[in-house]
Amino acid sequence: MDKFVVRGGNPLLGTIKVSGAKNSALPCMAAAILTEEEVVLENIPQVQDIETERKLLTSMGAEVELGYGRAQHRTSIKCAILSDPVAKYEIVKTMRASSLVLGPLIARTGIARVAMPGGCAIGGRPIDLHIKGLEAMGATVTYDHGYLEARVDRLKGAHIVFDKITVTGTEDLLMAATLADGETIFENCAREPEVTDLAALLTAMGAKIEGAGTSTIKVQGVSSLHGARHRINPDRIEAGTFLIAGAITGGDLNVDCCEPEHLSALIAKLEQMGVKLDVGKDHVRVRSGGGPLKAADISTEEYPGFPTDMQAQFMALATQAEGTTTVTENIFENRFMHVSELNRMGANITVSGRTATVRGKSDLQSAAVMCSDLRASAALVLAALVADGESILDRVYHMDRGYERLEEKLRGVGAQIRRMGDVFGKR
Ligand SMILES: CC(=O)N[C@H]1[C@@H](OP(=O)(O)OP(=O)(O)OC[C@H]2O[C@@H](n3ccc(=O)[nH]c3=O)[C@H](O)[C@@H]2O)O[C@H](CO)[C@@H](O)[C@@H]1O
Numbered sequence: 001m002d003k004f005v006v007r008g009g010n011p012l013l014g015t016i017k018v019s020g021a022k023n024s025a026l027p028c029m030a031a032a033i034l035t036e037e038e039v040v041l042e043n044i045p046q047v048q049d050i051e052t053e054r055k056l057l058t059s060m061g062a063e064v065e066l067g068y069g070r071a072q073h074r075t076s077i078k079c080a081i082l083s084d085p086v087a088k089y090e091i092v093k094t095m096r097a098s099s100l101v102l103g104p105l106i107a108r109t110g111i112a113r114v115a116m117p118g119g120c121a122i123g124g125r126p127i128d129l130h131i132k133g134l135e136a137m138g139a140t141v142t143y144d145h146g147y148l149e150a151r152v153d154r155l156k157g158a159h160i161v162f163d164k165i166t167v168t169g170t171e172d173l174l175m176a177a178t179l180a181d182g183e184t185i186f187e188n189c190a191r192e193p194e195v196t197d198l199a200a201l202l203t204a205m206g207a208k209i210e211g212a213g214t215s216t217i218k219v220q221g222v223s224s225l226h227g228a229r230h231r232i233n234p235d236r237i238e239a240g241t242f243l244i245a246g247a248i249t250g251g252d253l254n255v256d257c258c259e260p261e262h263l264s265a266l267i268a269k270l271e272q273m274g275v276k277l278d279v280g281k282d283h284v285r286v287r288s289g290g291g292p293l294k295a296a297d298i299s300t301e302e303y304p305g306f307p308t309d310m311q312a313q314f315m316a317l318a319t320q321a322e323g324t325t326t327v328t329e330n331i332f333e334n335r336f337m338h339v340s341e342l343n344r345m346g347a348n349i350t351v352s353g354r355t356a357t358v359r360g361k362s363d364l365q366s367a368a369v370m371c372s373d374l375r376a377s378a379a380l381v382l383a384a385l386v387a388d389g390e391s392i393l394d395r396v397y398h399m400d401r402g403y404e405r406l407e408e409k410l411r412g413v414g415a416q417i418r419r420m421g422d423v424f425g426k427r
């Protein structure tokens with residue numbers, strides 16, 4: 001298993017570029033199932049989850065080309081024949097977002113067999129709302145040896161009110177509804193930019209969608225969709241991680257090729273903490289100026305609220321602020337795995353239920369720490385960038401799921417970070 005070796009102390013200076021959003025690219029790749037024609041996606045991030053999705057689509061019979069170049073990262077997907085509409089456990093177990101193929105598979109082929117994704121380090125993560133929605137659209141769902149099987153002649157339009165806001169649930173059912181017979185109305189939808197990005201691709205493929213980005217989405221089903229070309233949005237979570245990297249190291253960092261509008265909840269909190277930001281059209285420059293950071297509480301919420309995917313990184317920053325910060329996690333029940341590792345580095349954080357209390361101004365020290373999930377790993381990198389001495393982060397495969405060449409990008413702006421392969425272990 002690879003490790004990162006990080007020596008703290010350098011302010012990050014210069015320009016760092018944001019890649020395409022993993023959480024947009026994954027549903028957009030799944031959307032290619034909906035047509036026999038070619039779907040081309042640009043600005044695909046070079047991360048492990050995309051490789052997993054390629055494997056998943058290929059295992060079903062799709063032709064997938066994935067190319068990473070200096071100027072362009074793109075994939076072209078052609079699902080002319082889906083000979084095996086099954087999402088196998090071996091693939092699904094490594095990536096929960098595999099459940100995104102459920103809706104498009106049943107809509108296109110009338111049958112989908114998908115391994116149940118199971119829980120993960122951040123909580124239980126059920127998909128009951130995806131299933132309930134498909135049943136409302138006429139599908140019959142059965143379970144067999146850890147697999148869910150859904151069948152239908154043709155999905156029919158329905159009125160679906162989500163009991164709880166779900167991002168991939170909204171995306172999954174939105175894809176299903178594009179080929180359903182009649183109109184589907186969704187209420188209490190996720191409003192995340194990734195849903196809007198997917199809807200833009202589906203519309204380019206010929207779908208009839210109104211209201212994406214709001215809590216009510218209307219879809220008029222069509223009999224078939226066609227190929228399209230689409231550019232994936234910048235990754236707002238990677239961009240946010242870089243903003244915090246600039247702020248925590250007291251640097252002067254220009255986070256380029258991002259969409260500042262998607263970062264507004266984080267930007268507001270950073271400004272409240274006293275971080276100086278210049279917000280441009282497609283970049284945000286963080287100029288810390290070495291001034292003190294002040295504590296600011298956060299509470300995670302669905303978009304446009306403060307994202308749960310930025311909670312761990314924000315907590316790393318809070319360890320350096322003057323005063324006490326409370327961090328409340330409202331989306332996932334077990335997303336504080338980074339706390340014990342941050343405390344091992346000298347942070348002073350206590351957890352009670354859904355709330356963590358961070359007593360700031362800790363002098364962080366280097367340590368050997370373990371990455372437990374994607375964003376927890378990012379928080380440990382951020383802490384290590386300001387810790388005294390050399391930290392070793394184990395299990396960076398979690399990070400590789402969603403950050404493109406993180407160590408190279410950070411090195412490019414002055415961080416001392418390198419990857420070390422483990423000769424005794426393998427991923
Ligand atoms: C690939 C992807 O886009 N992942 C993101 C997506 O995950 P994901 O789409 O899996 O997260 P959801 O929005 O579905 O989860 C939100 C909450 O709803 C619950 N729930 C969800 C579905 C369901 O059928 N039943 C149910 O109870 C979940 O347990 C959780 O408590 O949104 C999360 C919340 O912004 C982000 O952290 C993830 O990075």
Ligand SMILES: C=C(OP(=O)(O)O)C(=O)O
Binds near residue numbers: 023095096097375
């Ligand atoms: C939790 C995340 O991803 P996933 O939903 O794929 O586990 C994430 O991107 O932070």
